[in-house]
Amino acid sequence: QVQLVESGGGLVQAGGSLRLSCTFSGGQFSRYNVGWFRQAPGKEREFVSAISRSANTYYADSAKGRFTISRDNTKKMVYLQMDSLKPEDTAVYFCAAVSTIITGFLRPASEDAYSSWGQGTQVTVSS
Numbered sequence: 001q002v003q004l005v006e007s008g009g010g011l012v013q014a015g016g017s018l019r020l021s022c023t024f025s026g027g028q029f030s031r032y033n034v035g036w037f038r039q040a041p042g043k044e045r046e047f048v049s050a051i052s053r054s055a056n057t058y059y060a061d062s063a064k065g066r067f068t069i070s071r072d073n074t075k076k077m078v079y080l081q082m083d084s085l086k087p088e089d090t091a092v093y094f095c096a097a098v099s100t101i102i103t104g105f106l107r108p109a110s111e112d113a114y115s116s117w118g119q120g121t122q123v124t125v126s127s
């Protein structure tokens with residue numbers, strides 16, 4: 001059974017940086033595509049970024065140029081480096097994963113493309 005645990009959230013001032021981590025267990029990590037989503041209070045959960053098993057990366061427009069996703073297959077970790085943070089980045093950030101036999105990622109921004117989810121980590125950006 002796959003388990004995902006997010007960490008690295010916290011309170012940061014606008015313009016600052018945070019690095020979120022997603023720790024994976026319970027499966028063959030190298031076969032999984034992994035994504036990050038976020039949910040702000042009163043809003044729908046939205047796609048932030050994803051990385052395929054072959055390390056292709058995908059970003060929401062809001063994340064392009066500011067966030068960087070990466071993975072370390074030996075450590076079974078996915079990271080989301082977030083720079084130039086804005087108050088509108090305040091949300092609970094979730095890690096999600098899905099096993100795949102192909103190297104691409106057809107629908108990285110779709111929640112229903114993922115089969116496992118973490119509990120989330122809070123990111124708060126003050127102005």
